C-alpha cells in the first residue's frame with residue numbers, strides 16, 4: 388500500500404492515473420447490458436491485475452473471474468477469490484501450480500484445445516487425486532487458438548480423454564478477438580453472433596456424444612457490448628471494458644471521454660522548428676502498443692489531454708523513445724503553448740499494455756486534481 392500524493396501536481400511523472408468515476412460507469416454499463424440479456428459476467432482481470440479493481444468488477448468477493456496468468460490466479464486466490472478461470476491454453480508444466488491452488492480450495496478451471504493437453508490434465512488429476520476441470524477452447528473466428536466447432540471428432544476426442552482419464556470436462560470457451568478488426572455496429576453484431584453460435588454448436592457436439600458441457604463461455608469487450616442474443620451461453624467474459632482505450636474508441640465501443648486510464652507526463656523540452664513538444668513519458672510509460680495504426684484514425688502512441696482530461700485538438704504522441712514522448716499536431720492543427728514543467732494526460736492505445744508498464748494506479752475523479760487513493764497492481768507470470 389503506497390501513500391497517495393495530495394494532488395496530481397504532487398505526483399512524480401510519468402504516473403498512471405485511473406479515473407474512478409469513468410471506471411465505475413464502464414462497469415455499470417456492461418453489467419446492466421448483460422443483466423438485460425440475462426447472462427452473468429465473468430470479468431477478465433488481466434487488464435487491471437489489481438485486487439482493488441477486481442473487487443469492483445466481480446459480482447462477489449469469491450468471484451467469478453478470468454485471469455491470463457497463474458500469478459494473477461495466485462494473487463486473487465490470496466485475496467479470497469474462489470472461482471477462477473485461467474483462460475490461456477494450459478502448458479503441462481504449469482499443472483503443479485494449478486493443483487496447488489485447487490488443493491488450497493480454489494475452483495480453478497483450465498482451458499485446452501488438444502488431446503495432448505487433455506492427457507496432461509488427466510494425468511495431473513490422477514497424480515493429485517482431484518479432477519481438474521477444463522474447458523475446450525473453440526475457434527470462433529480464425530484469429531488464434533481453438534478447435535473449430537465443425538471438427539466434431541476432435542472435440543469429442545478431447546472431451547473423452549479428459550473424462551475417461553480422471554479429469555473433468557466442464558464445457559467450452561471461445562474469444563472472438565477478431566472483433567478488434569470490426570468497426571461498424573453491424574460487423575460487431577455479426578461477430579458477436581458468430582462467437583455465440585460457435586460456442587453453442589461445439590457444446591451441442593459434446594452433449595450429443597454423451598459428454599457433459601455445463602459451461603458455455605464467450606466474450607470480448609466488443610462482442611459483449613454488441614451481442615443481441617446470448618441464447619445457450621452461460622457466461623460472458625470481458626476485460627478491457629473496465630478502463631477502455633483508444634483502440635476500443637476506434638472500433639466504436641466507447642467514446643474517448645469514457646477512457647478511465649491516462650498517463651500523467653511533464654513537458655521537458657521543445658523543438659519548435661520541427662513542431663515538437665517533448666515529455667517524460669516514452670514507451671516505457673505508454674507501452675509500445677500501436678493498436679490504432681490499423682484503424683481509420685491513427686492515434687500514434689496516445690491522445691494528449693489537459694490536466695482535466697480534455698483532449699487538445701489534434702495533439703498526439705507522434706513518436707516514443709524509451710523515456711521521451713514526442714508530441715505533435717496533425718496537419719492543419721496548432722501546437723498548444725505548453726511550457727517546460729507543464730503537465731498533460733495521455734490516453735492509451737491499449738489499456739492492458741499501458742497499465743502493465745506501471746506498479747500502481749493513482750485514483751482521481753473527473754476534473755478534481757486530488758489523488759483519492761493509490762492502488763497497487765502486479766505483473767509477472
Ligand SMILES: Cc1ncc(COP(=O)(O)O)c(C=O)c1O
Pocket residue numbers: 431453474475561562606607608609624625626627628
Ligand atoms: C480468452 C479471453 N477471454 C476474454 C478476453 C477479454 O477480452 P477483452 O479484453 O476484449 O474484453 C480475452 C482477452 O484477451 C481473452 O484472451
